[in-house]
Amino acid sequence: MNALNLSRKLASRIVEGLKGRGRILVVKGGTAALVRAVDDAMSGYVEPLAERALRADAADDPTTREALSRLTGRVAQALLASEHLEDVFADRSVVEREVLDAARIALREASASQDEAVVRVELDLLGYVAATAGKRARPQSLVIALERAGLVAGARLESYDPAAREAVFVPEPPANPDLHLELEEAVADELCALVERGVVELPTLERTAQLTHEVSPSERARLTRLIDRAATRTLRRTGNAAQWEIPDGRSVRVVYTPLSEQDARDVDMHVAAFAAEVDTLLADAGAPLVSATAAVSPPPPPAEPARAQRRAKPAPTPEAPEPLHHANGNGAVLPVEEPVEEEAPPSEPAPKPARARATTKRSPRSSSRTPAATRAAAARTTTKKRAPAKRATKPGTTEEGTRKKATKASTKKRALPATTTKARTTKTRTTKKR
Known part of the structure; x- marks a missing residue:
């Protein structure tokens, strides 16, 4: 509502309100003239109110309250001084309060009408x-x-x-x-x-579709017009903007600008239809099929050969402990004989009792050595007689057992050279004495 209409409406409401409450008495036929006088008095005070007529909080605005205060003072002064007013039945303060209430009601109605009109x-x-x-x-x-x-x-x-x-x-x-x-x-x-005009750019969607036929650059230039017609039938069918290109001869790239939310949701369907049209055109033109090796992704780069790992040195085998030795009756050191399951060589025959008695008649020099030699021979004879009893439990022999047997016999012969010599010397000396 403009200022002129608001001023006339407000003046009419103020005069009719004071008359209806019995605050004033108007000269006969002077109501219209009194309304015009009040309207003229409000000139210049209504414009600030008309500017705030659309605002819901106009009555609570400090500027609006100040404008209303000035308006009521001016209207009360014009009423009391008008010649169209025959009598007044209220004080000035009451008249000003009635004018203020009427102005607020008129302003509220104007604001409501403006809300309906906007x-x-x-x-x-x-x-x-x-x-x-x-x-x-x-x-x-x-x-x-x-x-x-x-x-x-x-x-x-x-x-x-x-x-x-x-x-x-x-x-x-x-x-x-x-x-x-x-x-x-x-x-x-x-x-x-x-x-x-290009002031605002709409969002675009990019899609890429693979082709089943491979097209060369020269063939692509020859088929450009036909492919563009296919794009018009599929991509631009609903008025959308779309651009296409075949960058590598095996796929088609589409830049799609939808003009509706439905077209934005159906972009994949439109691109698939366009790619099918392009494949049909390439097949009719005799374009070769894309090879299987070209269709698949390139193989990954070869991996670097793994460095050969150094083989760990085998752990050293612990050496077998040296076999224990013992001394025989003559003081010679001999290896300890381990029990072997193979058959032992036959033992030497025991000395005859005649020779044993003959040894008692030796000279003092020879008799001094005879007891030691006799004890050693007796010990050897006893040991060798015990061995066959234990080894005879397993009669079967293997090649390895035979080799161990020969090795043991040679070791035994080398280990007792002194004893054998002494025994033989003793026997010789005894014979000579006889």
């Missing part, structure tokens, strides 16, 4: 392109576009809320019952014009 346009309800352009446009460019849309539809842009993405328009006279629809169309056209 047109609110939500940008998110204008379609995919307009909504996306409203999100991506700069604030200054967006406000200019909304102002142009209001001028085209016959309204004035009052405000724009970026958080709610809502524009508020105030209709201009004369009233138009289809103003809301015309404003929505005008706003959508202006936002789409931002996209067409």
